[in-house]
Amino acid sequence: MDHKILRATRELVEEVGYQALTVDQVAARAGVGKAAIYRRYASKAEMAFAATAHGQWPPPLADTGSLHGDLLALVRTFHVPMAAPAARHLVPALISELAGNPELDARFQDTFLAAEQTGFAEIIERAVSRGDLPGPVDPATAHLLLLGPLATALYIHNVPVDDAMLADLATAAAAGITALADQRHSDHGRPR
Amino acid sequence: MDHKILRATRELVEEVGYQALTVDQVAARAGVGKAAIYRRYASKAEMAFAATAHGQWPPPLADTGSLHGDLLALVRTFHVPMAAPAARHLVPALISELAGNPELDARFQDTFLAAEQTGFAEIIERAVSRGDLPGPVDPATAHLLLLGPLATALYIHNVPVDDAMLADLATAAAAGITALADQRHSDHGRPR
Numbered sequence: 001m002d003h004k005i006l007r008a009t010r011e012l013v014e015e016v017g018y019q020a021l022t023v024d025q026v027a028a029r030a031g032v033g034k035a036a037i038y039r040r041y042a043s044k045a046e047m048a049f050a051a052t053a054h055g056q057w058p059p060p061l062a063d064t065g066s067l068h069g070d071l072l073a074l075v076r077t078f079h080v081p082m083a084a085p086a087a088r089h090l091v092p093a094l095i096s097e098l099a100g101n102p103e104l105d106a107r108f109q110d111t112f113l114a115a116e117q118t119g120f121a122e123i124i125e126r127a128v129s130r131g132d133l134p135g136p137v138d139p140a141t142a143h144l145l146l147l148g149p150l151a152t153a154l155y156i157h158n159v160p161v162d163d164a165m166l167a168d169l170a171t172a173a174a175a176g177i178t179a180l181a182d183q184r185h186s187d188h189g190r191p192r
Numbered sequence: 193m194d195h196k197i198l199r200a201t202r203e204l205v206e207e208v209g210y211q212a213l214t215v216d217q218v219a220a221r222a223g224v225g226k227a228a229i230y231r232r233y234a235s236k237a238e239m240a241f242a243a244t245a246h247g248q249w250p251p252p253l254a255d256t257g258s259l260h261g262d263l264l265a266l267v268r269t270f271h272v273p274m275a276a277p278a279a280r281h282l283v284p285a286l287i288s289e290l291a292g293n294p295e296l297d298a299r300f301q302d303t304f305l306a307a308e309q310t311g312f313a314e315i316i317e318r319a320v321s322r323g324d325l326p327g328p329v330d331p332a333t334a335h336l337l338l339l340g341p342l343a344t345a346l347y348i349h350n351v352p353v354d355d356a357m358l359a360d361l362a363t364a365a366a367a368g369i370t371a372l373a374d375q376r377h378s379d380h381g382r383p384r
Binding site (some may be wrong): 017019088089092093095096098099100105109113140141144145147148149150151152153155156157158159165168169171172173174175176177178179180183 | 209211280281284285287288290291292297301305332333336337339340341342343344345347348349350351357360361363364365366367368369370371372375
């Protein structure tokens with residue numbers, strides 16, 4: 001039933017947009033009762049957010065053998081659901097809702113964002129074990145360095161992002177994360 | 193009169209939020225007619241956006257003598273209006289409005305965003321002249337690398353950004369821009 005609700009939500013977001021979306025429409029399209037929806041999701045916003053994540057968030061991450069390779073694989077994998085039409089409609093509206101709804105924002109931070117940051121922590125840990133980095137950096141910062149530019153391009157600047165741009169973001173994030181790790185773990189003190 | 197309208201808008205956004213803000217309230221607070229406001233701004237969204245920019249956008253940029261120094265000065269300067277209470281209230285609502293309003297989005301891209309990217313083009317040109325970079329990189333990409341993580345932290349993750357984080361963003365952006373310039377202008381071809 002989860003799958004039917006989330007698929008109906010995605011379809012309707014693409015057809016009518018997030019603002020016009022109602023839980024009634026989703027219930028009708030999915031062939032379920034409204035009560036079934038509200039047992040799973042506290043609000044339209046949560047239902048829609050879960051729907052854009054396609055039921056599995058964050059996507060599984062491969063060990064490619066290098067920090068740059070891991071970041072490139074991650075940004076390509078995240079780009080698919082993030083750039084999908086449903087997400088392009090939905091996320092800007094959710095950004096507005098999160099800013100005005102501290103309870104929803106806390107759930108967002110504790111679930112989706114925390115899970116994404118755990119993925120970055122794993123990538124950084126592998127890079128340190130491998131010797132790609134001299135020591136760890138904050139996973140939340142690494143997350144912002146790679147996915148912040150992507151989210152800003154897609155949802156604030158409203159510009160398309162092609163694979164060449166994804167490759168540039170991975171190259172820049174690998175260099176940025178390496179610079180921060182060098183700065184923190186250098187024996188020669190902090191550069192200016 | 194511009195100044196009075198923009199100040200009244202900022203005050204009211206902080207007091208009542210962007211959703212509840214009306215042009216009538218701004219007219220009354222500023223002591224001007226609604227017609228005077230609509231001669232200047234096509235919509236509440238444009239008025240509010242101009243107000244958060246504090247009448248001068250982008251802020252003037254100093255030549256600090258290094259790419260890293262220029263990026264650090266820029267991100268510190270931009271952070272002040274971007275993190276102000278009026279902007280924290282307003283920008284998430286504007287993000288939602290831009291996504292659903294192609295005309296407003298085009299104006300945003302042609303004015304504020306283009307002016308910001310011009311600032312990055314100048315910083316990159318200076319870095320190339322100085323020998324900090326082997327050749328130019330796309331200013332729009334450089335803009336995303338430095339300000340994308342900041343905008344994402346402030347407006348999507350809703351987390352505070354302190355000066356240590358601003359310094360990290362400048363360090364990472366300088367390393368990322370340098371890596372992209374090296375890749376594009378290297379005699380040894382593109383790294384994988």
